[in-house]
Amino acid sequence: MTIPVEYILNFIPLFQSFFFAFLLFTFRNKNALSNRVLGVFMLINFFAYLLSFLDIIKLYDYAIYSWYFTIPLMLAGNPVLFFYIRALTTENFKFKLYDILHFLPVLMVLFINLTTFGPLSYNDKILLVKGVFSAQNVSVSVYIKTYYWANIFYNIQVLGYSFFMILLLRKHKKNIENNFSFKEKISLGWLKGFIVIYIIFVLWEVLTYYLTFIKPYSSLYLVVVIVFYTFLGYFGLKQSDIYIVRNIENIPYPIIRHEHADIIKKADNCTIVNAEKSVTGAEVVQVPESEIRKKEIKIPLSKEKQKEIIEAINKLMEEEKLFLNSQLCLNDFAFRLKVNKNYISVLINEIYQKNFFNFVNEFRIKESQKLLLDPQYNNLSIEGIAISCGFNSKSVFNPAFKRYTGLTPTEYKKLTNKVKL
CATH class of the missing domain: 1.10.10.60 (Homeodomain-like)
Incomplete structure (x- = not known):
């Protein structure tokens, strides 16, 4: 018995997505959160392709379930991919409760599917899966319209999330230049290439949906899908966590001058370090960065203090030759000078342009x-x-x-x- 090439090409991305999801969830490194988010993306695609594969090989008894979940799974993939890039490019990234709003369209479409396709009889479901249906049936009519508009929304969603992912990468590029002295392994250049492939991949899906002379699952299309998962899975596993690899957990909290302690006392969890002196000669206060953001504490530096910090920076570079450290980052200066890294960044930009x-x-x-x-x-x-x-x-x-x-x-x-x- 000869297995059709079409079946093999459809099975490969199914296997790939499951294989990479397994590796991403079990791969032991410090890049745990972003790996898991990418693993979720792979699992979503695994189930989407599994349901479509059952339809392709005409296992209609099981393919029925694809009509419940295929579109919701497709809609879930884009925000998950967006959160993967956020997890990679954001220091100490954590999910917020309002992030659930990204998945609201998924829940809406799933609810409509359950309330329109769900109540249909078994025979009506089989006929619908085979493409034979009566538009006079109200539930069928609502389901078909939902399917149509959900596909349009999915295409818009891909372009929208691709735009925001590119913005994240551009912001990340600026963050690298303002915080690190190197770009190797942290520039995420491969993700830019991936997003381009992703957009081409989806545009192809759009063409297959609206132009009947293009086959939706042609061999060339499936080869693009296989390249897509190979590219994402390989580089996703290879990508190191951008912040953990630089031991940022060993850097102390941002440090604010003690003369402003009366302002800082409004923030919680502050610790006055009387025994420690900053480069400016003043006593310092350690404040968790989250508290600084929450209380919007903004403390300007005087011209004299700015000059002292610049002199200290020059001393570190010219006498101690701190630049010889190939992994040098802004936090290293903050650690050595006992000065908030944001102050140092602003001073370098303003003084040295x-x-x-x-x-x-x-x-x-x-x-x-x-x-x-x-x-x-x-x-x-x-x-x-x-x-x-x-x-x-x-x-x-x-x-x-x-x-x-x-x-x-x-x-x-x-x-x-x-x-x-």
Whole structure:
């Protein structure tokens, strides 16, 4: 007995979604929350494809259930994917009660399905699944209209959530540049490619729904589906948690100057640390960031204090060469200076007219210029010098060096040596 190719191609994404869901729920790493959210997305698609597969292989007794849940499952997938990106790009992300509103359309369509398709007799359900139905039946008519409008809403939903996911990634890019001195493994560039594939994938579904000459489950379409799940599953498992990998849990709470303690006392869970001094020389108060946001505490720094912090930052960079740490982030400065990281970020942007990423990498480039011309380091390759100066790889170092000097490291070394001669 020969199994039709169509059955095999329809079964592969069914297997893929279950396989990746299993791995995401059982894979042991610190990226637990985002893995589970992506695992839920895979499970949703597994059940959606399972129900459709039963319909394709004409197991109508079981395919009946697809008419209850297929559209609600499709509508649930988009917000879950959106929350996956939020879980990846948001520090200390937690679900809020109002997040349930994202799933309100799912509940509405499910309710309509249960109250229109549910009461139909078994024979009427089978006829409806086979595409033979009477529009004169009120329940059938309501169900068909719901199915039609739910499909339209789903297409709009995909475009809407794709737009908001792109906004999240753009915001994440700015957060990286203001908080980290590197982008490797945290830029989420693969998700941009995924969203493009996702939009193409859904546009194809739209065309198959409205243009009858395009087959909805053609071989090419199913190949796109298989690539879609392979891409998402592989990179989802590979993705590290953006914040945990930098040991942010070891960084103390944001620190506010003690002279404003009368304001801060309004917040709960405050601890005055009398024995500790900030870089400004004042006693400090540790306040959970959630309390700062809740109480909207905004404490400006005087010009003198700003100058002291900038001098302390320069000392860390020029004397201690903190930039040699390839995993350097803004929280490291907050920890060393006992100053709120948001103050440091604002000061770097205002004083140096640079974000944190460019600020740190400029020091690395200057250090690499010294090493390239120092005979003591002639035994080091370009990549060796890059790593010695705090870069994670040659591929990151070369474009950064050229952007700053206008030359590649090799060109810079040759040109400078010629000038010396």
